[in-house]
Structure formats: C-alpha cells, structure tokens
Amino acid sequence: MATNQSSDIVLDQAKGSLSDLWNKEDYWSIWLGFILLIIGIIIYFPLGPENMHEKIKEANATLAKEAKSTPFKSIAWYEATDSKKKLKATNSDIGNTIKNFTNKPHKWSNNPVEAFFMSSKAAEAKKVQAEKKYQEALIKEKEALEVATTAENIAKLSRFNDSSLNAAAVETIDKWQKAHLAASKAKSKAKVKAYNQIPYLFGLMIIIALFFGIGRQVMNKDMRKFLLGFVFVFIIAVLAYTAASNSTMKHYGIGYAAWAILFGLIISNTVGTPKWVMPAVQVEYYIKTGLVLLGAEILFGKILSIGIPGIFVAWVVTPIVLVTTYIFGQKVIKMPSKTLNITISADMSVCGVSAAIATAAACRAKKEELTLAVGLSLVFTSIMMIIMPALIKAVGMPHVLGGAWMGGTIDATGAVAAAGAFLSDKALYVAATVKMIQNVMIGVIAFGVAVYWCAKVDCIPGQKVSAMEIWYRFPKFVIGFIAASIVFSLIYGYMGKDVSYAIIDHGVIGGLSKIGRGWFFCLAFTSIGLATNFRELSHHFKGGKPLILYLFGQTLNLILTLVMAYVMFYLVFPEITAAI
Amino acid sequence: MLLLKKWVYLFSCFFLIWVFIFIIAPYMEMLPMVKPIAEFIENSGIDAGALYYTEVEEASVAELNMYNTVNYTPQKR
Numbered sequence: 254m255a256t257n258q259s260s261d262i263v264l265d266q267a268k269g270s271l272s273d274l275w276n277k278e279d280y281w282s283i284w285l286g287f288i289l290l291i292i293g294i295i296i297y298f299p300l301g302p303e304n305m306h307e308k309i310k311e312a313n314a315t316l317a318k319e320a321k322s323t324p325f326k327s328i329a330w331y332e333a334t335d336s337k338k339k340l341k342a343t344n345s346d347i348g349n350t351i352k353n354f355t356n357k358p359h360k361w362s363n364n365p366v367e368a369f370f371m372s373s374k375a376a377e378a379k380k381v382q383a384e385k386k387y388q389e390a391l392i393k394e395k396e397a398l399e400v401a402t403t404a405e406n407i408a409k410l411s412r413f414n415d416s417s418l419n420a421a422a423v424e425t426i427d428k429w430q431k432a433h434l435a436a437s438k439a440k441s442k443a444k445v446k447a448y449n450q451i452p453y454l455f456g457l458m459i460i461i462a463l464f465f466g467i468g469r470q471v472m473n474k475d476m477r478k479f480l481l482g483f484v485f486v487f488i489i490a491v492l493a494y495t496a497a498s499n500s501t502m503k504h505y506g507i508g509y510a511a512w513a514i515l516f517g518l519i520i521s522n523t524v525g526t527p528k529w530v531m532p533a534v535q536v537e538y539y540i541k542t543g544l545v546l547l548g549a550e551i552l553f554g555k556i557l558s559i560g561i562p563g564i565f566v567a568w569v570v571t572p573i574v575l576v577t578t579y580i581f582g583q584k585v586i587k588m589p590s591k592t593l594n595i596t597i598s599a600d601m602s603v604c605g606v607s608a609a610i611a612t613a614a615a616c617r618a619k620k621e622e623l624t625l626a627v628g629l630s631l632v633f634t635s636i637m638m639i640i641m642p643a644l645i646k647a648v649g650m651p652h653v654l655g656g657a658w659m660g661g662t663i664d665a666t667g668a669v670a671a672a673g674a675f676l677s678d679k680a681l682y683v684a685a686t687v688k689m690i691q692n693v694m695i696g697v698i699a700f701g702v703a704v705y706w707c708a709k710v711d712c713i714p715g716q717k718v719s720a721m722e723i724w725y726r727f728p729k730f731v732i733g734f735i736a737a738s739i740v741f742s743l744i745y746g747y748m749g750k751d752v753s754y755a756i757i758d759h760g761v762i763g764g765l766s767k768i769g770r771g772w773f774f775c776l777a778f779t780s781i782g783l784a785t786n787f788r789e790l791s792h793h794f795k796g797g798k799p800l801i802l803y804l805f806g807q808t809l810n811l812i813l814t815l816v817m818a819y820v821m822f823y824l825v826f827p828e829i830t831a832a833i
Numbered sequence: 834m835l836l837l838k839k840w841v842y843l844f845s846c847f848f849l850i851w852v853f854i855f856i857i858a859p860y861m862e863m864l865p866m867v868k869p870i871a872e873f874i875e876n877s878g879i880d881a882g883a884l885y886y887t888e889v890e891e892a893s894v895a896e897l898n899m900y901n902t903v904n905y906t907p908q909k910r
Contacts, residue, residue, distance in 0.1 A: 316905035324909050326902075334901050338894060363855075438878055496850070497882055501858045504871035508882025515850075523843040524836075550887045559899045606884045638881065639870055667883030670891040675873045682902075685895035689886040750900055758893060767887045774884075832906040833899070 269725050278538050281468040283733030286545025289769050290737060290761065296351075297760030300342040301752065309751040312336045324413050325423045328398070328405055331430060337751055342760035354453050355768045358495040360503070368495045369450045376447040387439040390432070397432040401425040430678065458487045461772060465538060475532065482533030486783065489516050490775040505635045506668040509775050510606050514624055517782015518790075526783040534780040536620055541730035543773035544611055544699075546766045548737030551696040552745050552757075559686045560829050562821035566661050567690035570813045574602040575698070578806035586798050586805075591710060592618035595702060596626040597799055601806045604692045605630045605664030610774065611695045615703040615731055616710070620781045621790045627778075629803045630664045638668040642675045653830050656680035657818035660687030662810050679833055696738045703731045 274280050302308070315333035323330070342348060358368035371379075404425040408418040462483040470476035493513035496502060520526055526534065556564055575598050582594040596618045600609035606627050613623040641663065645655035656673050659680070663669045666688045673684030707726040708718050741761075745753040793799065822830045862871045874881050879891055886892040 313905075316901055320905040320907050323907055325907050327907075330901075330905070330907070334898060337901075338897055438876075441878070496854070499854055500875060501854060501862065503881055504862060504867075504874045505858065506881035508884060510884065519843065519846040523846065524839045547885070550885065555896065558896050558903070560903050563899075604885070639867055642870065643866055665882070665884050666886045666889050666892055667879065667881045670883075670889045670895075671870065671874050671877075671879045671881040673895075674877055674879055674891060675870050681891060682895040682898050685886070685889065685892040686899045689892050689896055692886045754893075754897060758887070762887055763893075767885075771888070828906075829903065831909070832902050 273729075275471055277729070278468075278472065279541060279729035281472065282538065282541035282545055282730045283736075285464065285468060285542045286548070286733055286737065289546060290549050290741075290766055293761035293765035296347060297342045297756050297764055300345045300347070300760065301756050302340045302342065302344065305340055305752065305755055308336060308340060313751070323405075323409075325419060326426065328401055328426060328429070331426070331433075335433075337754070340751070340755040340759075341763070342756045343764040344759075348760075348764045351764055351768070355457055355772070356450060356453060357509075357771070358450065358491065358498045359448065360498050360500055361495075362500045365495060365499075368498055369454075371445075371448050373447040376445050380443060380445040383439070383443040383445055387436070387443040390436040390439040394429070394432040394436040397425070397429040401429040427678075434678070454491060457772075458484065461487070461776075465535070465542075468538070469532075469535075478529070478532040479535075480533075482530040484533075485527070485530040486533045486776055486779055489513070489520070489783070490772070490779045492516055493775055493779060506638055506665060506671065507631065507635065508665070508667070509771075510627055510778050511631050513775050513778035514627065514782040514785075517779045518785055518787060519782075521783050521785060522787045530783065534783050536777050536780040536784065537614070539773045539777035539780060540610060540614055543770045543777060544614060544730060545733040545737055546770040546773070547607065547611070548696065548734035549741045549766050550762055550770075551693050551738040551742070553693060553696075553738070553742040554746050554750070555693055556690045558690065559683065560826065562657070562818075562826045562829055563687055563690050565821045566657050566814060566818050567687050568694060570661060570810070570817050571602050571691055571694055572698075574806060574810045574813060575599060577809060578602060578802065581805055582798075582802045586802055588798055588802060590619075590622060590793070592616045593622040593625065593793060593799065594802065596622055597629060597802050598806055599698055599702070600626045600630045600664065601633075601803050602810055603694055603698055604666065604688065605634060607692065608695050608698065610777075611699040611734070612702050615699045615728055616706045617728065619793075621785055621793050624781055624785060624790060625793050625799055629799060633803065633807065634664045634668045637663045638672045642672045642680075645676060645680075651823075652677045652680040653683050653822055653833055654815075654818055656683030657687050657822060658811075658815050660684035661691065661814035661818065662807070663688075666692065683833060696735060699731055700735055703728050 312333040315329055319327045319330040319333070343352065359371070361367035401422070404418075404422040408415065408422040411418055413419055462480050466476045466479050466483070469479045490509075490513060493509045493516055496512040496516075497507065497509040517526075556568060578598040578601065579595055582588040582598065583591070588594040592613070595616055596609050596613045599612035600606065602608075603612075609623060609626040609630060612618070613626065637659075641659050642655070644650075645652075645658070650658075655676060656679065659672050660669050660683060663672060663684075666685065669684050669688040670681060673681035704723065704727070707723045711726060741757065745757055748757070861867055880889060883889045886896075
C-alpha cells in the first residue's frame with residue numbers, strides 16, 4: 254500500500270496475490286487456528302461420554318415432568334440438571350492427558366515453587382486435610398437434602414396449593430443446593446496429586462515453538478532465530494502465569510494479561526529486550542492465531558440462553574454505549590487517535606481484554622494503544638468487582654437485577670462470576686449468562702470495526718472505496734475468526750444444546766482450543782511488553798483523555814444497563830425473572 | 834556503569850512487584866470492603882482473573898441452569 258505524508262491515511266489501491274495465502278501472517282493465523290480446531294474435532298467429537306444420548310434424554314424427560322408437576326424447581330429438577338452437567342468429553346483419558354500437559358503454573362500462596370512442583374508428601378498432607386473437609390461438607394449436604402426432601406413431600410401432600418409450604422420447600426431446596434455446591438468444591442480440593450510441571454512446560458514450549466516456527470519458515474523468515482528467541486518469550490509468559498496464579502492476585506482478579514505486559518515492559522525499559530529475542534516478539538502473529546481460536550468460542554446460539562431480556566441487556570445496550578462513547582471521544586474529548594478511541598470504547602462496553610484484542614487487531618491499533626486499553630479495563634474490573642456487590646447488598650437490590658447489572662458492566666467474566674457468586678447463586682447465574690451473551694458480541698464488533706475502518710477511516714475524506722478495495726484492505730484473519738464462529742455455531746445448533754455442551758463446550762473448546770488461545774494471548778501480551786517503549790506508552794495517556802473516555806463510557810454503561818435490566822426483567826418479562 | 838544502572842532498575846522493579854504481591858496486596862485485603870469478597874474467592878476457587886466465559890467453569894454451569902430454566906420453567910399454579 255502507498256501512503257501519503259500522514260501515516261494515518263492510506264492512499265491508492267492495495268494489491269493481493271495467490272502467494273499471500275502462504276506468505277502473509279494473516280493467512281497463516283487462519284491455517285494454524287483451523288489446524289488446531291480440526292485436531293480438537295478429531296479428538297473430542299468421538300468422545301461423547303458413555304450412553305450420553307440416553308442420559309440426556311432421561312434428564313430432559315425428568316425436567317419436563319417436574320416442570321409440569323411442580324410449581325418450583327424441585328430436587329429432581331436440580332438432580333436432572335446435575336446429571337447433564339457431568340457429561341463432558343474432557344473427562345476422558347485423552348482430555349485429562351491434554352489438560353496435564355498444557356497446564357499453566359498451579360495456584361500458590363507463599364512459596365512460588367508450588368506453582369511448578371509439589372512432592373508426594375506435601376500432596377498427601379494437603380489431601381488428608383481436604384478429605385476431612387470434604388467428608389464434613391458431604392454430611393451437611395446429606396442433612397440439607399433430607400430436610401429439603403421432607404419439605405417438598407409436605408408441599409406435595411397439599412398438591413402444591415399451599416403457598417407457604419411451597420415457599421418453605423423452595424427455601425430448603427436452595428439451602429441444599431448451596432450445601433451441594435460446597436461439597437462439590439470440597440471434593441475438587443480433595444483430589445490433590447503430586448506434580449512436576451517443569452517437563453510438561455518444556456515439552457509445551459517446544460510444541461508451540463514448532464507450531465509457530467513452521468509458519469515463520471515458510472514466510473521466508475529464519476526459523477532458527479525465531480526458535481531461539483521463543484525460549485525467552487515463553488519463559489516470561491510462564492512467569493506471567495506464575496504471578497497470576499498467586500492466591501492473593503486471584504482475589505483481585507489480576508490475571509496473566511497484566512503481568513505479561515508488565516514483565517515485558519520492565520525488561521524492555523531497563524536492560525532492554527535482547528536483540529536475539531526480537532525475531533520471536535511477534536505480537537500480531539500470536540494474537541491473530543489466538544483470535545481465530547476465539548472465533549470458535551463465539552457461538553451465536555448462546556445469545557438465547559436467558560431469553561429476550563438477556564439479548565436486550567447484552568446486545569442492545571452494548572452497541573449503543575460503544576457508538577456513543579466513540580462519538581463522544583471524537584467530538585467532545587477529541588481523542589488524538591481513532592484506533593485508541595474505538596479500542597477503549599469496545600473493551601469498556603463489550604467484555605474487556607478479549608474485546609480490546611479483537612477490536613485493536615481489526616482496526617490495526619498500535620500495541621501501545623492496546624496496552625492502555627487493557628490496563629484501564631483491568632484496573633476498573635478489580636474495582637467494580639469489589640464495589641458493585643457491596644453496593645447491591647447495601648441498597649437491597651434484587652439479585653436478578655443486580656446480577657444482570659454486573660454482567661453487563663464488569664468487563665471480565667471471571668470477575669463477573671466472582672461478584673455474582675458472592676451475592677448468590679441467582680445473581681451468579683444471571684450475571685455470568687449476561688456476560689457470556691456479551692462475549693459472543695465480539696464477533697460482530699470485530700467484523701463491523703474492520704469493515705468500517707477499511708471503508709471509511711483508512712481513506713481520504715470524500716474518496717469512494719470500491720468493494721474490491723475494501724477486500725484488499727480487510728484484515729484477513731477476521732475472516733478466519735468469523736468463519737470459525739459461523740462453522741462452530743452451525744455445528745452447535747445442529748447437535749443441540751446438550752450434546753454440544755458435552756463435546757464442544759467441554760470438548761473441542763474446553764479441552765484444546767481455549768487452552769491454545771490462552772497461551773497464544775499470553776505470548777502476545779509478553780511480546781507487547783517486550784516491544785513497547787514506556788515513553789511511547791505514556792505519550793498516549795497525555796491529558797488523561799483515555800481515562801476520561803473510559804469513565805464517561807462506563808458511567809453511561811452503568812446507567813443504561815441498569816435501566817434496561819429493570820425494564821426487561823421486571824416490567825416486560827417478569828415471568829422469566831420469577832422462574833430464575 | 835550505565836549497564837549496571839539498568840540492572841539495578843530491573844531488580845528494583847521486581848523488588849517492588851514482590852512488595853506488592855506479599856505486603857501491599859495482602860494488607861489491602863484486610864480492608865472491610867475487600868476482605869469478604871477476597872475470602873469468598875479463596876473458598877469458592879473462582880478464577881476472578883479469567884477473561885472470557887469459556888475460562889470460567891461457573892459460567893458454563895450458569896448457562897446450563899439458565900437454559901433449563903427458560904426451557905423447562907416450572908408451571909405456577
């Protein structure tokens with residue numbers, strides 16, 4: 254592409270050729286992403302749990318029967334839901350092998366060595382303690398179940414016509430569910446095993462290095478230089494995961510993205526990133542491949558999970574906030590960079606870091622701009638995760654409303670789940686589902702931003718851009734991203750929710766593509782840090798305009814989401830709210 | 834000398850990170866507003882730093898529950 258004097262504007266026609274398919278990074282990210290997805294399908298599609306279809310049929314029959322005969326969610330209703338929850342392809346031998354091999358550093362508290370190694374003696378000591386707590390939790394669950402069963406039977410004797418007996422049954426069933434969840438958590442903690450993650454991490458480093466190295470070699474780059482530099486980048490990425498797995502950092506929701514950028518920044522702005530590392534500092538290569546994998550997780554059928562209220566809160570409010578914030582940024586704050594503006598607007602209104610990554614890549618934002626957007630999102634996510642549930646409790650807001658509010662406004666899903674669960678199961682279910690529906694919107698946003706940027710932004714004012722020109726300029730990896738989303742959404746819809754839960758959610762995605770995506774994004778953020786000059790970064794923050802933009806957008810988001818959630822869940826669809 | 838200064842800066846930065854992880858952050862967790870949710874996250878095991886819904890097991894459970902609620906809604910009397 255030719256450029257005029259301003260580097261922000263692109264002139265003339267771009268050209269493409271067939272050799273782009275193996276010479277351009279965008280296409281390599283598509284090939285690599287799809288290779289991984291196809292491997293996931295080959296592994297997990299045949300691995301549906303034993304008698305999966307029969308178990309699903311039986312559970313759904315129970316759910317249908319209970320829904321007809323009992324005016325509240327009965328014990329049998331919950332047990333049928335539980336039986337479906339257990340159907341996961343990742344519970345297979347190969348699923349567990351992949352999980353162990355690709356594991357990140359383990360959770361640790363005071364001794365970082367625990368992130369990589371736990372002796373049999375230490376594991377046994379932890380297991381004994383955890384097993385004791387599990388047995389106690391199990392007894393409490395059994396007692397709660399007995400009480401709930403008695404209350405439900407008493408309500409049944411009056412044919413569920415006595416509202417006070419029904420209310421008593423609901424209350425005891427809720428208590429049983431809490432005890433059941435606590436017992437499940439205790440059971441997981443009791444499955445402590447000794448581990449030594451170092452050999453696995455070494456093996457994983459080699460596999461990922463070769464995975465990306467092949468593309469680098471074909472694109473006429475020196476694979477040996479890439480492999481050498483990759484060792485350094487991978488080690489920093491592992492350190493980022495290590496910091497993120499510290500238990501105190503988990504309490505604040507400070508994840509790997511922040512640490513990867515920070516460690517990279519520290520190295521590049523003190524001793525400097527060594528020259529031999531630079532061939533492996535490939536931000537776009539890692540991010541684009543990760544985004545193609547993310548495409549498979551954007552499943553359009555999920556937007557119906559909570560019915561129309563969820564769609565309105567997540568898919569109507571979000572684009573309004575996004576566009577309004579962008580326009581405010583351009584016209585009022587006069588942000589110097591459109592790409593920074595749209596990246597911040599997207600990460601604040603949609604779903605934080607993952608939206609920032611997709612949008613920044615779609616509009617070709619600078620890495621410093623992505624860093625800034627990610628930093629703002631992570632800081633405010635931690636703050637809102639702490640403040641919002643406290644505020645909801647203090648004002649006595651109903652938990653369905655509070656959950657929808659948090660789901661639509663707190664940026665990261667982990668923080669949303671923590672804040673929702675802190676309030677109640679109800680708040681968690683609504684919050685996490687609303688957030689998930691918002692997550693799915695990334696696909697539409699990324700595509701829309703890519704088209705808008707090619708057609709309107711990256712051109713001289715008044716220049717008419719032909720469809721072919723838009724194609725040439727279009728970031729090609731977005732095609733892989735959207736294609737993965739469409740293909741998997743179609744497969745998901747064809748197979749039905751329950752089977753897809755077992756072999757896609759907890760198979761291809763949970764057992765492989767999500768794992769790869771996590772590592773690739775961590776490598777990308779590490780690379781961003783290693784390639785960023787702190788002065789360039791601080792230059793983008795001058796005047797505090799990004800912060801003002803974020804605050805404006807998030808304030809608008811908080812107000813609109815609350816209003817929409819109230820209207821949808823309490824005025825228009827109160828029957829859905831009553832059923833939750 | 835300049836190289837030495839750079840290494841001093843590097844180790845100083847990592848020292849500050851150490852101070853944040855082991856001193857400042859744990860101290861802030863004792864604040865009344867932070868303590869309850871910090872304890873909850875510790876006990877529940879929720880990954881509060883997870884970025885996308887597929888990384889949070891609770892989101893998967895929530896979705897299944899919501900799906901069943903919408904599709905198998907108990908009939909009120």
